[in-house]
Amino acid sequence: xxxxxxxxxxxxxxxxxxxxxxxxxxxxxxxxxxxxxxxxxxxxxxxxxxxxxxxxxxxxxxxxxxxxxxxxxxxxxxxxxxxxxxxxxxxxxxxxxxxxxxxxxxxxxxxxxxxxxxxxxxxxxxxxxxxxxxxxxxxxxxxxxxxxxxxxxxxxxxxxxxxxxxxxxxxxxxxxxxxxxxxxxxxxxxxxxxxxxxxxxxxxxxxxxxxxxxxxxxxxxxxxxxxxxxxxxxxxxxxxxxxxxxxxxxxxxxxxxxxxxxxxxxxxxxxxxxxxxxxxxxxxxxxxxxxxxxxxxxxxxxxxxxxxxxxxxxxxxxxxxxxxxxxxx
Amino acid sequence: xxxxxxxxxxxxxxxxxxxxxxxxxxxxxxxxxxxxxxxxxxxxxxxxxxxxxxxxxxxxxxxxxxxxxxxxxxxxxxxxxxxxxxxxxxxxxxxxxxxxxxxxxxxxxxxxxxxxxxxxxxxxxxxxxxxxxxxxxxxxxxxxxxxxxxxxxxxxxxxxxxxxxxxxxxxxxxxxxxxxxxxxxxxxxxxxxxxxxxxxxxxxxxxxxxxxxxxxxxxxxxxxxxxxxxxxxxxxxxxxxxxxxxxxxxxxxxxxxxxxxxxxxxxxxxxxxxxxxxxxxxxxxxxxxxxxxxxxxxxxx
Amino acid sequence: xxxxxxxxxxxxxxxxxxxxxxxxxxxxxxxxxxxxxxxxxxxxxxxxxxxxxxxxxxxxxxxxxxxxxxxxxxxxxxxxxxxxxxxxxxxxxxxxxxxxxxxxxxxxxxxxxxxxxxxxxxxxxxxxxxxxxxxxxxxxxxxxxxxxxxxxxxxxxxxxxxxxxxxxxxxxxxxxxxxxxxxxxxxxxxxxxxxxxxxxxxxxxxxxxxxxxxxxxxxxxxxxxxxxxxxxxxxxxxxxxxxxxxxxx
Numbered sequence: 097x098x099x100x101x102x103x104x105x106x107x108x109x110x111x112x113x114x115x116x117x118x119x120x121x122x123x124x125x126x127x128x129x130x131x132x133x134x135x136x137x138x139x140x141x142x143x144x145x146x147x148x149x150x151x152x153x154x155x156x157x158x159x160x161x162x163x164x165x166x167x168x169x170x171x172x173x174x175x176x177x178x179x180x181x182x183x184x185x186x187x188x189x190x191x192x193x194x195x196x197x198x199x200x201x202x203x204x205x206x207x208x209x210x211x212x213x214x215x216x217x218x219x220x221x222x223x224x225x226x227x228x229x230x231x232x233x234x235x236x237x238x239x240x241x242x243x244x245x246x247x248x249x250x251x252x253x254x255x256x257x258x259x260x261x262x263x264x265x266x267x268x269x270x271x272x273x274x275x276x277x278x279x280x281x282x283x284x285x286x287x288x289x290x291x292x293x294x295x296x297x298x299x300x301x302x303x304x305x306x307x308x309x310x311x312x313x314x315x316x317x318x319x320x321x322x323x324x325x326x327x328x329x330x331x332x333x334x335x336x337x338x339x340x341x342x343x344x345x346x347x348x349x350x351x352x353x354x355x356x357x358x359x360x361x362x363x364x365x366x367x368x369x370x371x372x373x374x375x376x377x378x379x380x381x382x383x384x385x386x387x388x389x390x391x392x393x394x395x396x397x398x399x400x401x402x403x404x405x406x407x408x409x410x411x412x413x414x415x416x417x418x419x420x421x422x423x424x425x
Numbered sequence: 426x427x428x429x430x431x432x433x434x435x436x437x438x439x440x441x442x443x444x445x446x447x448x449x450x451x452x453x454x455x456x457x458x459x460x461x462x463x464x465x466x467x468x469x470x471x472x473x474x475x476x477x478x479x480x481x482x483x484x485x486x487x488x489x490x491x492x493x494x495x496x497x498x499x500x501x502x503x504x505x506x507x508x509x510x511x512x513x514x515x516x517x518x519x520x521x522x523x524x525x526x527x528x529x530x531x532x533x534x535x536x537x538x539x540x541x542x543x544x545x546x547x548x549x550x551x552x553x554x555x556x557x558x559x560x561x562x563x564x565x566x567x568x569x570x571x572x573x574x575x576x577x578x579x580x581x582x583x584x585x586x587x588x589x590x591x592x593x594x595x596x597x598x599x600x601x602x603x604x605x606x607x608x609x610x611x612x613x614x615x616x617x618x619x620x621x622x623x624x625x626x627x628x629x630x631x632x633x634x635x636x637x638x639x640x641x642x643x644x645x646x647x648x649x650x651x652x653x654x655x656x657x658x659x660x661x662x663x664x665x666x667x668x669x670x671x672x673x674x675x676x677x678x679x680x681x682x683x684x685x686x687x688x689x690x691x692x693x694x695x696x697x698x699x700x701x702x703x704x705x706x707x708x709x710x711x712x713x714x715x716x717x718x719x720x721x722x723x724x725x726x
Numbered sequence: 727x728x729x730x731x732x733x734x735x736x737x738x739x740x741x742x743x744x745x746x747x748x749x750x751x752x753x754x755x756x757x758x759x760x761x762x763x764x765x766x767x768x769x770x771x772x773x774x775x776x777x778x779x780x781x782x783x784x785x786x787x788x789x790x791x792x793x794x795x796x797x798x799x800x801x802x803x804x805x806x807x808x809x810x811x812x813x814x815x816x817x818x819x820x821x822x823x824x825x826x827x828x829x830x831x832x833x834x835x836x837x838x839x840x841x842x843x844x845x846x847x848x849x850x851x852x853x854x855x856x857x858x859x860x861x862x863x864x865x866x867x868x869x870x871x872x873x874x875x876x877x878x879x880x881x882x883x884x885x886x887x888x889x890x891x892x893x894x895x896x897x898x899x900x901x902x903x904x905x906x907x908x909x910x911x912x913x914x915x916x917x918x919x920x921x922x923x924x925x926x927x928x929x930x931x932x933x934x935x936x937x938x939x940x941x942x943x944x945x946x947x948x949x950x951x952x953x954x955x956x957x958x959x960x961x962x963x964x965x966x967x968x969x970x971x972x973x974x975x
Contacts, residue, residue, distance in 0.1 A: 160527045162464075162534065208707065211714055214526035215462045215670070219662050220710075223703050226659050230699040284840045288832030291844045295818045295829060302816040305778070306833035306889065307804035346655055350538060357531065387546060394538030401531055402520060 117365060124271055128264055135267055137379055138372065139335045142270040144355065145371030146328035149281055150321035151356040152367045156285065157317055158297030160218045162349050163225030164325050166205070167198040169344030170228070171326035172333030174198075176245040187250045187269075191330050198326020199319060206318040210311045213296075225344050232341040244340030247333050263335070270331055274368055277324060281364050284320065293317040325352075347390070354393050357400055360409025370408055432570040434689045440576035442684025443584035444643045449661040449676045450587060451635030457671030458608045458628040461518060464533040466636050467658025468540035469505050473640025474649045475548045476501035478555040481644075485557060494558035494645070502637035509540070510633025514626050522625075537658070545651055552650040559645040576646060583642065587635070588677050604628055663706040669719020679705075679717060729792040731756040731893055731925055732808070737776055737786035746772040747783065748949035754893070759919065760927045761936045761957070763970055764946030770929045771813065773946070774895045778810050779803045790893070809891035813898045813929075815882035817870045823881050824866040827853040830888035853888060859918045860884045861910075876903040880911060887922060894919065896928040900935055908932060912939050937961055945970060 128135045147168045154161055174197035175190045182189075209220045232239045239245065249257070252265055284290040293313050295303050300310045333339045342348065351374075359370025378389070385392060400407055452466045480497045513536055521529050562574040595601035607614040607624045615621050639657075647653075664683055668675030683702040690698040697704075709717055730753040737750040746769035754760055762770050775781045777788055779800040788796045795803050804810070818826050831849035857863045860880040865873055870881060879899060886894055899915060900908040916939050919926050930936050936943055936957055943960040945953040947969055953960055960966055 155527075158525065158527055160530060208711070211710075215530060216666065218527070218530050219462070219659070219666070223659055223663060223706065226656075227700055227703050234696045234699070280841075283843075286843045286845075287840045288829070288837035288842070288844050288847060289840050291821075291825070291829055292833060295821070298819045298821075299816050301812075302818065302885070303833075304800045305804055305810050305816065306830050306885075307801045308833045309799075309801055350534065353531070353534070388542050390538045391542035391546075394535040394542075397535040397538070398517070398532060401528055401535070 120369075121271065121275060125268070128267055134376075136263065136335065137375055139263070139267050139270050140332060141372045141375035142274050142368065143328045143331035143335060144352070144375065145274060145368040146277060146331065147325040148328075148352050148355045148359065148367040148371050149278065149364055150324035150328070151352045152359070152362060152364060153281065153317050153321040153324065155356055155361045156290075156294045156297070157314060159213060159314070160353060161221035161321075162218050162346065162353065163221030163223070164321065164352055165344045165346070165348035166221070166225035166228050167202055167322040167325035168329035168332070168348065168352075169225075169232075169339070169341075170201045171195060171198040171329035172247070172339040172343050173232070173239070173245070175330055175333050176247040176339045179248050179250065180245065183248070184256070185250050186254065187252045187266075187334065190250050190334060191327070194330035194333070195323055195326040198322050198329065202319050202322025202326075203315075206315050206322065210314040210318060222346060222349065225346060225349055229341050229344045229346075232344065239341075242341060244338055244342075246338050247336070249337065250334065266331070266335055273327060273331070277327065278364050278368065281320070281324070285364075289313075289316055350390075351393070354397055357397060358407055360407030361405070363407070363409040366407055366409030373408070428568065429570055430692050432568060433572075434692045435685070436567075436570070436572050436577050437691065438685035438688035439681070440580045440646070440684075441688060442680045443580040444639055444646075445657075445660060445664055445684055446584045446677055446680035447587060447642065448636050448639035448657055449664040449680055450591065450673065451632035451639070452658075452661050453665045453668070453671055453673060453676050454591070454635070455629055455632035456665070457673070458604055459518070459522075459625055461522075461529050461533065462662070462670075463629075463632070464530065464658055465513065465536040465540055466632070466661065467654035467656070468537050468544070469509060469633050469636035469654075470640040470643075470657045470661075471544055471649070471654035472509065472540065473502050473505045473637030474644040474647075474653070475544060475553065475640075476504060476637070477641040477644045478553045478649055479548070481555050481558065491557040491561040494561070498638070498641035498644075501641045502634050505637030505640075506630045506634030510630045511626065513633075514629040518625075518629065519622070537654070541651070541654060544654070548649075550651055552648040553644075554648045556645045580642060584677070588673070591673060600627065660702055663702045667706045667709045667716055669716025672716065672718040675716070675718030679709075728755075730754055730789075731791060732777065732927075733789040733792075734777065735787045735789070737773070737783045737788070739772065739776065739781065739783045739785075741772075745769075745949040747776065747786075750786070750950050752944070752951055754925065754927060756892070756925050757923075758925065758941040759916070759939065760942045760944060761940035762927065762929045762944050762946050763931070763933070763936055763966075765970060768946045769949045770946050771897055774810065774897055774927075774929065777803075777895060778808060804889065804891075807892035809886035809889045809894050811879075811883040811886045811894065811896040811899060813901060815870075815875075815878040817878060817882060817885065819869070819871045821870065822867050823862055823870055823873065823877075824850075824853060824857060826870060826881060826885055827856060827888050830885045834889050849888075856884050856888055857881075859914070859921070860887075861914055876907050876911065879903060880914070883915060883918075887918060887924065890922065891924055894924050894926045896926060898929050898931065900930070900932060905932075908935060909938075915939075933961060 124138065127138055147164065150167070151161060151164050171194035175194045178185055178190060178193050205224050209217055212220055233241055249262055252262065257265070285294070292303065292308055293316055296310055296314050303310050303313065329343065355370040355374050356367055358374065359366030382389060404410065448466070448470050452463065455461060455463050477498050480501055481494045484493050484497060485491065517532055517536065521532055559573055559575050562579060564571050565574050565577060595605055603619050604624050604627070607619055607621050611621055664680045665676055667679040667683065683705055686701040686705055687698055690701045732754040734750055734752045737747045739747045750773065764770055772781070776783050779795065779798050779802070783796065787794055790803065790806055790808060795806065818829060821829065825844065828844050828847060828849065831853055832844065832847055835849060837847055854863065854866065857866050860883065862877055862880055862884070865877060870878055879902065883896065883899060900911055903911060912935055940957050943955065943957050944951045945960060945966055953963060953966065
């Protein structure tokens with residue numbers, strides 16, 4: 097799962113692949129002009145992709161959370177409440193407040209769940225997201241209940257924009273956030289703090305005997321994961337213009353775990369690739385397979401776990417690896 | 426506090442706790458023996474309920490007496506155990522016993538996702554309600570509060586009978602002793618000739634039957650609709666985790682605690698009623714991370 | 727009189743009726759390598775576990791450099807200068823040998839910068855040197871799961887040494903290692919300890935090793951230290967020959 101962290105530092109075969117990723121980002125940047133109909137879809141996919149990276153972070157420590165939609169939803173609701181309190185608030189402020197909200201929630205929940213691993217970690221996260229979901233549904237005079245709340249369009253750096261330009265800006269903001277936060281996460285994985293975090297997966301006894309608190313190490317990654325989910329939640333809420341309890345529903349969390357495993361458990365690039373493919377397939381397949389969508393996801397998840405544990409990124413890697421070898425001939 | 430309301434809350438809590446306990450019993454049994462948390466357990470509960478409603482509805486339309494619903498509940502539960510539980514163990518779980526816990530969790534979660542849609546495909550999204558059997562046993566009046574015999578007497582009786590029965594089964598029958606031996610040390614059990622595969626299959630089917638039975642027994646008391654499986658898995662996990670994973674008798678007590686906590690909240694602070702089970706769980710786990718009756722597992726180094 | 731490096735006072739613990747430590751009072755002076763010998767199940771590993779805070783004694787105290795550390799968790803005791811090597815090596819199995827050491831050094835130095843690569847941390851040369859010292863430089867970039875048990879034991883000890891401890895507690899450093907390699911490992915180890923000025927306590931079953939490399943021997947039996955002294959005198963004591971050496975042989 098952590099092929100990135102354990103691979104020896106051989107840069108040579110990496111270049112063709114990182115070129116491919118750059119081409120991928122450039123292609124994405126061209127979408128609004130080339131295929132405008134995909135623009136909003138890709139915005140949603142990238143918002144989800146950021147949250148999936150959050151789940152991916154935890155997978156690197158060998159932990160799975162079935163409740164990370166919690167932070168996605170908290171950030172989105174924080175934005176909606178902020179817009180209600182300060183009409184015409186700025187997008188930058190929303191991003192800041194939403195992310196801070198997710199971080200704060202991550203700290204509260206994190207301080208509790210980092211005492212647990214495996215089954216308890218996964219299920220307690222699920223429990224917390226269900227608690228928040230119930231609150232959203234029950235306290236409808238504040239939260240709007242199942243209908244949710246509107247999230248009106250914010251200003252961008254002080255400018256009130258029409259829908260078209262606003263969505264375009266949001267689209268490029270999503271790409272920038274993907275590149276920047278993706279890069280930071282990859283660097284973090286390779287850094288001492290990130291490496292210590294990942295040893296949770298293999299040997300906590302040794303970690304304790306290095307003088308490190310495993311709980312604190314796990315908390316560092318948990319906060320990063322909450323932050324990533326929060327940024328994704330802000331983007332999604334602003335892009336959709338409304339937030340509903342569905343944002344924190346367990347199906348959302350399951351979707352994130354699904355995409356993380358689909359993309360290649362532990363891979364940041366795979367998370368975005370997985371989110372893009374997932375969102376496109378879902379949009380076009382829902383017309384035919386809306387009733388059995390979860391069933392398809394579940395079946396696909398089983399197939400990946402049992403037969404292709406490397407996920408998309410593993411398949412992509414072996415294809416790219418083959419291409420590189422053929423180039424070398 | 427008004428005595429009537431107090432009694433109503435008490436009775437609600439007890440009957441609810443009995444149902445949750447039956448489901449949680451299956452969950453904790455499977456975990457205790459196989460070290461696997463079956464996330465799909467909630468779906469088996471829901472399918473048990475759906476199956477009972479369908480079978481009972483069919484029987485009633487054929488002119489059968491409502492009392493016939495009882496054997497049908499049992500049949501539904503056994504069908505759930507054999508036709509769904511059995512294949513899950515044989516086809517999926519058997520492949521992953523040596524895999525990391527996270528992968529096992531993902532696999533049962535995937536099964537859960539699949540079964541949630543299966544329910545929707547078979548039974549649609551309209552709620553079902555089939556309470557004929559609820560009235561067939563009549564009512565009982567305690568201190569001026571009238572309650573159904575089914576909920577106040579039958580459900581707790583079944584729960585207690587299952588608890589005692591399972592204890593007896595594990596400690597005093599051959600199959601039960603084989604299960605306990607396998608739980609203690611799988612390799613040692615295999616080395617003295619115990620067929621661990623069979624033991625695991627048996628355990629999983631019994632656990633699945635308990636989930637189905639919980640659903641079957643719950644079906645007359647609640648409307649049956651999509652999402653009930655998701656609620657139940659989290660709730661029964663809360664019961665089991667509060668007691669300590671694998672603690673059978675403890676689960677009975679925590680089910681009662683959580684059931685009563687929830688029902689009293691419904692009467693006195695309804696907004697937070699759904700939260701009460703989780704609040705209890707979080708509070709207990711804050712003080713005792715291994716659950717009320719679990720013992721901390723010190724790693725050997 | 728100087729404060730002993732590590733001191734235990736009246737340590738007592740039982741597991742389900744079996745006494746693993748019974749009123750153990752022991753002083754460990756700096757600069758001497760102490761071997762603990764004794765029959766299996768006598769509580770030697772438990773003693774190391776208590777000294778490092780992994781399990782708490784029912785009664786008694788552990789003092790490190792005069793400070794009471796009984797109630798502290800292992801990491802706090804490690805931070806004060808006690809490192810531990812294990813009977814079964816405790817390593818990060820998805821990391822290479824060098825990375826295991828780099829992570830230890832990062833933990834020691836409190837590296838917090840999230841954007842620096844683990845491989846670019848300042849301790850890299852020091853850790854490569856440490857790998858050389860334990861004769862594992864050639865496997866620096868191999869995953870530790872791929873290494874032999876002997877190499878893993880050495881890396882486990884190197885990880886402990888990477889913390890620059892004052893005191894190193896080792897649980898059977900040469901168990902699971904081919905007998906032809908044992909002397910080699912101990913040579914490397916004792917040299918490395920002397921070079922880093924680390925005091926060591928090691929549990930050992932091989933009397934040849936004890937005789938050769940320990941400055942002092944403590945005989946552990948039935949949850950307490952029965953005898954203590956120089957290797958030559960202890961290993962010839964009739965009680966020791968009967969109770970300990972006889973059983974091992």
